[in-house]
Amino acid sequence: MKDKTILITGGAGGIGIETAKAFLEQGAKVALVDISSEALEKTKKSLNHPEMTLTIQADVTKEEEVEQYVEKTVESFGSIDVFFNNAAIAGPATPIKDLEKKQFENIMDINVTGVFLGLKYVIKQMEKQGYGSIINTDSNAAYIGSAGMVGYIGSKHAVAGITKTAALEVADSGIRVNAVAPAAIDTQMLSGIQRNVSPDDPGSAGEAIKQGIPLGRFGTPKDVAEVVLFLASERTSFVTGSLYNVDGGMQAD
Template structure:
């Protein structure tokens, strides 16, 4: 994937497990990085951990649910690097584990705000820049939750179904402009988010919950953030030049069942 060398890569959720692993993978290809996250301290730690010179990295604390913040992270990236070649629209929030009849409206809204509004705002402002450039690749993090139902995860499931629709629609709207939009659908990836889900399901029986989730994965194990990152790199690269409107599962075969 030599085509990624010297590309400018913008990543939301850049301090999280998948975001961090993907940033590291792009850095090894020689890309410049703009990392966005609401957790400023974690973001700075990631920036320090990556073996990247100061002229090739930018960290931006921002709330993806606020349009002014989204406009700012896009603007600051352009001011430093002059363009955005790859946008990994990755920030997400799992929300509580509750049946719909028990789920309060504010909790539902928070999940939708991050996972849907945040993705929409990122698409809106990055597409505008990329169409002006005449090129670009956007990868939305969907999760296999965009294709299934799951008791107790109604808000998260609904939000990821919405991102599937946004991904397909954006791909069609941008077809022929030089901008490609695809999705990656990780599931059962060993990250803080999955750890939070385990605790939300049963804080007193985390190991049992972990075994139960692993038993639903045909490959019999949790995936690694680095395994998701490699699929993102492919979708971002020139090797995927005829791929748009697609979603690639990274779930150990779960969606195949």
């Protein structure tokens, strides 16, 4: 990955930060996109590679801002070799009959429209280059239903289909498109899901989740980052249109 350019959305979140670290350790240049400029600056300082790290504040649901984050990355680093299309939210744990339309739309905007827009503009750049690797962040939610999580579940089913469709569309352009499908990763999002499920005792919700993990523990952002690094590399040059589970065996059970 030395001197490669890596673009990461959701770059100030737990998985985004750990993935940035993994690529920087390999000698890559990293462009981090997030909606919070404050979180981005904090992240840049923590990564301790200021000359190799670009931060871009952007809303992934706004087309003009997506186009701009792609342009700024190319202007600064010259290319986009790898795109980690990672920004997402979980949303509230609410039954369908009680969920407000605007809440559902917000989840779909970030998790689906944000993924689509990132693909739209990064693919255009990668087609100019004649190569590239794209990794979308999906979830084990792409395979299951979960009461009270219609927005998140629906959005992650959509990302699975978008990943496979994009892979087919760009296969003859030297571009690969895959996805990681994490579950029960120890991040702020997981903590939020536990609070949504059991506001009075989120710890019990966490223990219930852990009991359903064959490996017996929560995953870490580093566990996901290592798979992203693998899918970004030439070691997976014949892999496209695939979803890689990072779930401690949950999907196999």
